[in-house]
Amino acid sequence: MRTFLFSIFLFINLFSFGQNPTSIFGFFPEAQLSYKTANEFKISTKIESQQGIINTSPDMNPHYNYYHNQTDFQGFIGKSINPFVSVTIGYQYRIDPQSNNSNRSIQQISFVQPLTGIKLGHRIRTDQTFAAEENPEFRGRYRLSAEIPLSGQSLDPTEFYCILSDEGIISHQNDDTGFENRFVLGVGKLLTKHQKVQVAIDYRTDKFSAQSIRHRTWIKFGWFASFSAKK
Amino acid sequence: MKSLLVALISFIPILSLAQEKIEREKRIKSNEVPSKAIEWMDDAYEDLENQIKWYFEETSGSYSYEAKVKFMDDLHSVEFDTLGNIQDIEIIKEWDELLPGVKENLQNYFQSNFKKFKIRKIQIQYTGDEDDLEDLIDENEFEDLTIRYEIKFYGKTEQDKKIWEALFDDEGKYIQKREVILNTSNNLNF
Numbered sequence: 001m002r003t004f005l006f007s008i009f010l011f012i013n014l015f016s017f018g019q020n021p022t023s024i025f026g027f028f029p030e031a032q033l034s035y036k037t038a039n040e041f042k043i044s045t046k047i048e049s050q051q052g053i054i055n056t057s058p059d060m061n062p063h064y065n066y067y068h069n070q071t072d073f074q075g076f077i078g079k080s081i082n083p084f085v086s087v088t089i090g091y092q093y094r095i096d097p098q099s100n101n102s103n104r105s106i107q108q109i110s111f112v113q114p115l116t117g118i119k120l121g122h123r124i125r126t127d128q129t130f131a132a133e134e135n136p137e138f139r140g141r142y143r144l145s146a147e148i149p150l151s152g153q154s155l156d157p158t159e160f161y162c163i164l165s166d167e168g169i170i171s172h173q174n175d176d177t178g179f180e181n182r183f184v185l186g187v188g189k190l191l192t193k194h195q196k197v198q199v200a201i202d203y204r205t206d207k208f209s210a211q212s213i214r215h216r217t218w219i220k221f222g223w224f225a226s227f228s229a230k231k
Numbered sequence: 232m233k234s235l236l237v238a239l240i241s242f243i244p245i246l247s248l249a250q251e252k253i254e255r256e257k258r259i260k261s262n263e264v265p266s267k268a269i270e271w272m273d274d275a276y277e278d279l280e281n282q283i284k285w286y287f288e289e290t291s292g293s294y295s296y297e298a299k300v301k302f303m304d305d306l307h308s309v310e311f312d313t314l315g316n317i318q319d320i321e322i323i324k325e326w327d328e329l330l331p332g333v334k335e336n337l338q339n340y341f342q343s344n345f346k347k348f349k350i351r352k353i354q355i356q357y358t359g360d361e362d363d364l365e366d367l368i369d370e371n372e373f374e375d376l377t378i379r380y381e382i383k384f385y386g387k388t389e390q391d392k393k394i395w396e397a398l399f400d401d402e403g404k405y406i407q408k409r410e411v412i413l414n415t416s417n418n419l420n421f
Contacts, residue, residue, distance in 0.1 A: 121419025152256025224417040
């Protein structure tokens, strides 16, 4: 296990072209549950938690031990415009042992394109984060996702799929504008029409100035479930 | 945190018990397909044997083989039973390729039943005797075949907005429809 983690850490550092890059590695479980009402409103909750095991940030003593990075509790309410498009607003409370806990408001519109042999998802999101002793942070995000069945041309219950996504995030805080990229590659299984489980590598890069580029790699474990009211 | 994960993992199998129609499609090699089906494909789609993709399908306990191949710029799906007997041929078509009379009847159905609609996929389904189906492919003959149109579309009414898969006869007259439920997309949206 230690060799495996060390290999991943070396791999991460291949991308480190700054003088003092920060590399973070850890595990990222997430669980999401949603319920669709008879009048097409969707209520969702999500918990996600980052459990770090490697952190080489110059701000902290580099360490290779377990630490709790952050845990987010999210709640959303959305409306399906049609089977492919939904608009959603949400709220997130973040427990952040490294800094101040924060509150975040979220707005998003998402589109799903079921094509032959692939399903594409587009998500446009804005959010605003508020924490004590910090100025608000404003972000704009776009994520393109692809879900590709691994057996046959359509994803049916009990079958596996490949998940691939990339998200660009522009943030603004204290008159500074930053950019972050998040790339995800993984596999999942459709347990039933309404439930999926996924394992993925989530590779994030931000703080692109030469002095402080940051690489974060998370191994994600996800469970996603949605249920509907009987009509 | 550990307790939370254990609780979530324990929860998954409980929710998985819900009854649901199971459909599975698995890519297979041609040597796993009944020889009768291979021979029929060789006779009908001459010289295309290397371009045929084979699948094994399970739909709620019944099994079939399906060959997918591009022929004359159209995508063909040919279904066989487990003994290799041909069941039907489905060919994907564009709206503009349909006969004017069929388009008129389909248009009437959609306009009179939906405030707004968008066609997503059209398949012409041919069923009949194996020789007649072979003549359809290699001779372009339509004798003694039953023709149906299977159309997947988005339809908006006063009450709802849904995706449907409907069956129409050879003249484009409505026979039946069923709702298409998309798999959860929460992993793409959140």
